[in-house]
Amino acid sequence: MQSNEYIQFFDGGIEPKLENLGGKGASLVTMTSAGMPVPPGFVVTTAQFDAFMDEAGITRHISQLLAGLDPEDTSQVDKVSAAIREDICSRPVPQAMRELTVGAYEALMNRFDAPVPVAVRSSATAEDLPDASFAGQQDTYLWLDGVKAVTEHIRQCWASLYTSRAILYRLKNNIPDEGLSMAVVVQKMVNSRVSGVAITMDPTNGDRSKITIDSSYGVGEMVVSGQVTPDNIVLDKVTLAVVNEHLGDKHAELIPDAGAKRLVEREVDDERRGRRSLTDAELTAVAQMAKRAEKHYKCPQDIEWALDADLPDGENLLLLQSRPETVHSSKPQTAPQPVVTGGFFSGFSATVPKQAV
């Protein structure tokens, strides 16, 4: 299924626009197209929200309800909020629009051998406003199975624009409701087979010509929190040759239990402990992704990544988070980069013939 006005896949190749996709959605599309694939999914665009609100007649109803509302009368605000949210969650979505969303969900599921749980998250267009509680932008629903649960939670994200808090915030700050919109992200839940972190430098000495990778089985929490000793691999950043590697014990792993909708811890057997948790090809892929993240964000990055058990080889490496590396990059470059002078050959640089350079 192709991306369209109402649905935009992360990898659909369409230029992301904040006003269509919201902040979170736009960022996911941008990362995917920059070679930093996030868990696959799609965005239900603001255009769909707008069309639904208009065609279902909710927009008109809202302006009536909100007219003359007193911000001090909280019980009235609560009542109005409940009515609007009831409208959004119950009025029928126009058939053509609904079919697009169902089709997108099915197309996403078709990428896997069997249906997989997804997360649904709101993606507001106004995230740059100072107060994060402006809209229900934090709304995230995890471990959703089946199209019914997904469409219901899309509506709940939409409805979160009209929580009492959101209505009050707009009233108090004189923010008009006209043009208010909301995109929703539908994204595969990560099923980590192997995961870890990658830093685009050697954190032991700040050497920026290296990439350092920690890798262990299952979900990355145990690596991040230091509950397991991961494999530690240092690669040359330019050629991706392994410069140093140390196999960690990796005695336990956290594995998603989709049935119970939670993570379970289990022991890792000796055979898997004894070998590196990443194959050569996977290691190279992680390093390349870290390198792309650094290039994209133009400073050393500290990324979290995972290999997803539900995706085929070559498409299963996912970027979960990328943030600037702060420990060393905030220091001046002089420590990791001594200015090299002296020695027997110091005179050479001064004697280089022009044509040689």
Next chain:
Amino acid sequence: MSLKSFPKPSELAVPAGAEGWEKIYPYYLVFQDKLKEQEDAKFWFCDSQHWPTVFKPFETIGGEFAVKCLGQYNSRHLMIPNANGIEFRIHLGYLYMSPIPVPEDQIAARVPLFEQRVGHYFQNWEQLLKDWHVKVKGTIDEMETISFPKLPDMVPLEDITSGKGKDGSEKLLESYDRLIQLAYQNWQYHFEFLNLGYIAYLDFFNFCKQVFPNVPDQSIATMVQGVDMELFRPDDELKQLAKLAVELGLQAHFGNTDDVESTLGAVASAPGGDQWIAQYEGAKDPWFNFTVGNGFYGHDKYWNEHQEIPLGYIADYIRRVDEGQEIMRPVEALIAERDRIIEEYRDLLEGDNQAAFDAKRGLAATAYPYVENHNFYIEHWTMGVFWRKIRELSRMMHAEGFWTEPDDLLYLGRNEVRDALFDLVTGWGVGAKPIGPDYWPEEIERRRGIVDALKTARPAPALNTPPESITEPFTRMLWGITTEQVQQWLGAGEEVEGGGLRGMAASPGVVEGVARVVTDADQLSEIQQGEILVATVTAPSWGPIFGKIKATVTDIGGMMSHAAIVCREYGLPAVTGTGSASTTIKTGQRLRVDGTKGTVQILDAQDDLLVTGPGAHSHSHV
């Protein structure tokens, strides 16, 4: 940790039949009883990279001239602060080397001398290198004028009438002396730029290791290495000839290239054949002055004297072109990749370090190509002419009855040859029989027996106790002899997962395939498409087979050995300096070669090898 040692020279067994081997070499080339204590205190490593097989007495000339002239540039010309030359000995037929350090208290005084001398070369690089080509070519041209005709029955009348007063034997003696002198001369020139190339490389190398701690050696090599080098020119000429043959539709005439005369005759008389022959003749001079060996042995075959070798390669290239294969090296892709690597490392640096990177890399990239390219002019061209002249002399003396086989002169030392020549001219001059024909055949037979007996044993990789760490930069770079490598030889190195060999990660990539062990250039024709070449050492003229193979593994050689350079050029994985691959691995075994890590694993168990033929695997299901 107690350091293990290699055997002392006196502890190595002399192969049966090789007793008295010391006396076939000059006294100064063998370990001395009187110096035992001093000599045993030094660490010696075997240079089987350049001298993989036992020296016949005459052949020590290459080892002596090369290693002596290498040393003189460190210790007398350039005054390299921390390295003198390399002492060398022949033991049981193989060459062992021991680098000479500069005493600590003399290093500082050499620095200004060194900078002045080296500075002059680097500032005048292009002009001096141009002059070098003229000098080297002049030597070769003069060598070509030397000949060794049979002495006449009587002095020609014109020498009587002109009052010349000499019989011509003085010319024979002079020609021999001159030939030796000319070889010595070009070996001096050989190192005029070579050490500089290494110095510039090492300067950049050390800089990279400081600003990028643990940067792989491979990355540094790639950043300074030439891509389109003269080293590849002979092979490229053959490829062009193959393409032209296909364009002109001449393929049918390359069916039996072992018959050189008929092949060239058939091509010449075919339509368009004269165009091909013209290009072939053009390629021959000078690019067929190319040996299948390395220029250090009298038995080396040169393309221009054995045209069945290049014609065979051409026939193979023709077949591959007809099959639609791309036979040219991916030069543009290699240049693009090299430029990417340079750019990405450079971008990691700032300010002064970036400027230093540019200057040092620039210098290395200017000076280093000489290291690749000189080889053609000295080892191949000069030595090709030299050995041809020596064979001419040997055949003349064979005709005079001095020995039983045409090339037996190689069993005499070069100073013994001069004695034999004086013996010849004396007998000829006085009108009597020279003594040689009654002396040399028996002595040569004895020596042949010794050389053959010595050949039955492989050399020890090293002798005596190694230093705790190998720091001498030339040793590390030219021979791939590192602390880790020495530990590996001693069996104390880090184990390779799943058993296997460890060497230098010389060219990146991982492949699996079937081994083909080659210990002699004559076996090259056995190599099948897609096999992994396992060799003691490789030579530049093996170029054409690199288009056929998947990877290379060698016993000896560092990052800048021929196998390493060519594999990077062809984009093939290579592991060099494993010490024992050619004796450990058997042809037909499946290998996994990891040129990024420097490991070689033998994948199939030994007994699988014994099972061949149809139904061979049925037993495994019983």
